[in-house]
Amino acid sequence: MTVWEELKARGLIAQVTDEDEIKKMVNEGKATFYIGFDPTADSLHVGHFMALCLMKRLQMAGNRPIALLGGGTGMIGDPSGRTDMRQMMTKETIQHNIDCFKKQMERFIDFSDGKALMVNNADWLLDLNYVELLRDVGACFSVNRMLTAECYKQRMERGLSFLEFNYMIMQSYDFYMLYQKYGCNMQFGGDDQWSNMLGGTELIRRKLGKDAYAMTITLLLNSEGKKMGKTQSGAVWLDPNKTSPFDFYQYWRNVDDADVIKCMRLLTFLPLEQIEEMASWEGSQLNKAKEILAYELTGLVHGEEEAKKAQEGARALFAGGADTANMPSTELADEDFQDGSVDLITLLVKTGLVPTRSEGRRAIEQGGVSVDGEKITDIKYTVAKENIPENGLVLKRGKKKFHKILTK
Secondary structure, three states, X not given: OOHHHHHHHOOOEEEEXXXXXXXXXXXXXXXXXXXXXXXXXXXXXXXXXXXXXXXXXXXXXXXXXXXXXXOOHHHOOOOOOOOOOOOOOOHHHHHXXXXXXXXXXXXXXXOXXXXXEEEEOHHHHOOOOXXXXXXXXXXXXXHHHHOOOHHHHHHHOOOOOHHHHOHHHHHHHHHHHHHHHHOOOEEEEEHHHHHHHXXXXXXXXXXHOOOOEEEEEOOOEOOOOOEOXXXXXXXXXXXXXXXXXXXXXXXXXXXXHHHHHHHHHHHXXXXXXXXXHHOOOOOHHHHHHHHHHHHHHHHHHHOHHHHHHHHHHHHHHHXXXXXXXXXXXXXXXXXXXXXXXXXXXXXXXXXXXXXXXXXHHHHHHOOOEEEOOEEOOOOOOEEEHHHOOOOOEEEEEOOOEEEEEEEO
């Protein structure tokens, strides 16, 4: 099976500009392609996971990836898939986020010996002269055509700022620069980026008279058509300090039955033959498939050792065991206690088991919270510091979310 055939069989490919040409370059290992990452937070998240896995797959086949960090475009904000304008970030925040992205990407991509590049579009976007850009690039874009793009159509009713309207031009200019600087003639990205990517191929054609190509990858959606990678507490991050390896493992261990095999195909590096065997599994075997999925993805992001710890911790808990060594934990300081106690709602928020106090109150009232195995329905329930054992107190929300409380 060729690289291209495997990408198709896994369901990774959504739209392409010239399938025959892209297929030829990818299969021969001669493609130099890029994927852009805007530094909107201090960690990559599950939404970036698909792109990172694609880069890794194609690099393993001899192709050269370019990870383009949006130090420039991040100052504008991509309107794609947004119902409102993104919050503006300072240059310092953007730089901090870029530094965090770099560390995480190195787990997936081999940047040694020119096998891959990491580039920041601030290097060319922040020094542009506005009038020169209008004359040089602006003339290549039709406003009429831009307004037919899905990313803009969704926003026209609510209001689209001129700042965001320029995002397509900036992203297209990135492709134009990467083509000239590094011979990059292919851009990959999420399916919601299609219009922006076509803007880049058209700019290269008009300015340089050359062909460039675009391919979008399938968005990671669950069986209900909703984007995956969100929990009640927020996004599922790749940074272990924002989403612990245990919680990351648990997220994939608890995916819906209908989504297990699809996630296996899209995200793991398991052979397709093995995945197809699991596609016929039912009942308790599906739980085994979920364990395999969770283990594989946790290993990819956090390493084999953390994946083993997370799996052992999860198995011990669900078997009713008392081994909490690998459970995510929070250590309380003296200032967290008032008169020697701390209320349960505060603990739920502090551990990230709920995003807000009102959510915590609701979870307790509905009987979804327990402390060391005892269900608590009193929203005024408190825990005394002296009653927290040395090996910790276990909070549980719902059937599958655990967190250990420790004291200094």
